Amino acid sequence: MSHPQNATVFLKDKARAKWHDDTLWIVREKRDATIHLIPEWEQLRELASQIKDHTLSKLDYYLEELEKNATANGIKVHWAENAEEHNQIIGKILEEKKCKAIVKSKSILTEECHLNPFLEERGIEVVDTDLGERIIQFLKQPPSHIVMPAIHLKKSDISDIFHEKLHTEKGNVDPVYLTHAARQHLREKFLQAKVAITGVNFAIAETGEFVVCTNEGNADMGVHLADTHIACMGIEKLIPRRKDLGVFLRLLARSATGQSITNYNSHFRSPSPGKELHLILVNNGRTKQLAREKFRNSLKCIRCGACMNTCPIYRRSGGFSYGSTVPGPIGSILSPGIDLKKYSTLPFASTLCGSCTDVCPVKINIHEQLYEWRQEITKAQGSSLKGLSMKLANGIFTSPLAYKISGKMMRASLKTLPNSVIYNPLNAWGKGRNLPELPTESFKDWYKKNRNEQ
């Protein structure tokens, strides 16, 4: 289904849609409150943007530096051209370790690569240890938001799921009670897993280390209890120097949730004695995006989700309406690069209001890229019906006479047509809105009568 169809369905449950909108707006407000405590906020954004621009301009150099330094630290570095290779690499490591159960902390990259179904088909139990991820895993749903994966669910929904899966009391919606149940359940899984998989928020070329940011400490818990740690990162998750990290850590949590910093910022540099540490560098279309000049800087994204929280469309249609791994405004400029046809309605799921661009901590010009994708999509689609009407419009607007005649005809016909035609259910404007009251004459006619200078 297209985005408009999904959004229409989402909005049918008015109370729930309003709750979703309000919930995410609260996150946006928390973000606003915290950024105003940082007088240098806009300079931080500019600095972060420049660091990322610089890194992307020398991505090959910094990736090789990362590989060299990480290898020297004892990390086993792997390169994956695409999702399939990424999954194969992990599959092979697990086979070597004879591992049948893994724990995973939140990683949108592994969602992008569809790692869970890949492993499950091979008889490996995958347990997502982030609370929100675990909840949606019980429902066999993908995340609806990249930072708050279960944001589409209410407390009562979670209570029902836990009652079924974890045998909690029916109807008990107390978050402390429910979290405690999840904690007990996950503790067992942590203790059993020999291999832990994590994502990567920032990899530092200079030192060959990487940083994982979580609020629940689940990445650390998994990694420290397991013998093998596999970290997966998109090749854009790179920064040149350790001293650059502070810029991004200050921006990330504030933009994401309004916290001044994530609770756990875990640095991984070398494997513990007797253990293994793997780092998989994944391309999966990123170099293609890098080659598209207009869309290159979408790769600056640090996955804070602020553009989703602020987007009036995301808030009123939900993450699933986009049908892509990364939803919302940033997803709508990343996804068409992966599959232009499949995601062709996403760049149009925006009023181009520009709020996403102004909240973005690394200053990605998201709404301008949405506009640019529209141009690409219509070119790829050739002359569709909309294209023809637009060509016709250009013809009308190029000629003052044609414009005058069509304007007059429009005003005249709108006046004579019965309301049943104008407010036909097929007329999308008239479904929920009236048309403006029609004046007897256009400004142009008035001007000719009232000003004699021409």
Add this chain to the structure above:
Amino acid sequence: MKNNPRPHIGLFIPCYIDQFYPNVAIATLELLEKLGCKVTYPLGQTCCGQPMSNAGFESDSEGTTSKFISDFAHFDYIVAPSGSCVLHVKKHSPKVEKLKKNQEHVQSNIYELSEFITDVLKIDSIKGSFPHKIGFHASCHGLRGLRLASDSELNEPKFNKTLQLMKDLEGMEIVELTRKDECCGFGGTFAVTEEAISVQMGKDRIADHVDKGVEIIVGGDMSCIMHMQGIATRDKDNVQLMHFAEILNRVIS
């Protein structure tokens, strides 16, 4: 102002204002004249091409853009009562190579009405009386595109060029909104292609004003106002919508 002691202003009236809202165009013209400007409305003008470009047909709007440049290039300034259309001409209209110099002139001398009055005419505020409780609708293209006001996303000093002009109006109360600059959901073809969300956004925006007892929602873009007015009329909301040019032209002595 420019070297010319009384610069010549080309009045750009967006096509839907010409057809649906002649009173807003008249108010704009009269206001500029009352402020001492020499204003001409080029009769051949049609549309800036924005509807086509935003729908993804920027390349098809070259003819419309060339026409716009030819109509307006000989003026010192171009002024329009619409942030959205001005933004389009300034930033998004396709480059027309053979009219390069004229296009550059047009793009660097086109202004939205309130920014023209504050930034070019250097008028701080308009004096008069308007005893009403108003809410301000900050249209996105004017707000985040032309930066006619500070927005809620950035950490920057607060300003608002349109409200600055209205700040001294006697008896007028400006209501603080809960979501001070959320989009109304018009978005050009978005209003039709994403009808459900578009209407919901409009309803939400109006409710924010109505809940606070706003009598008149004041804005600077008739496209947003047309959309919200359409919903307010349908839903029988007890609120009026107006372009700020109509208010300023009415109160100015």
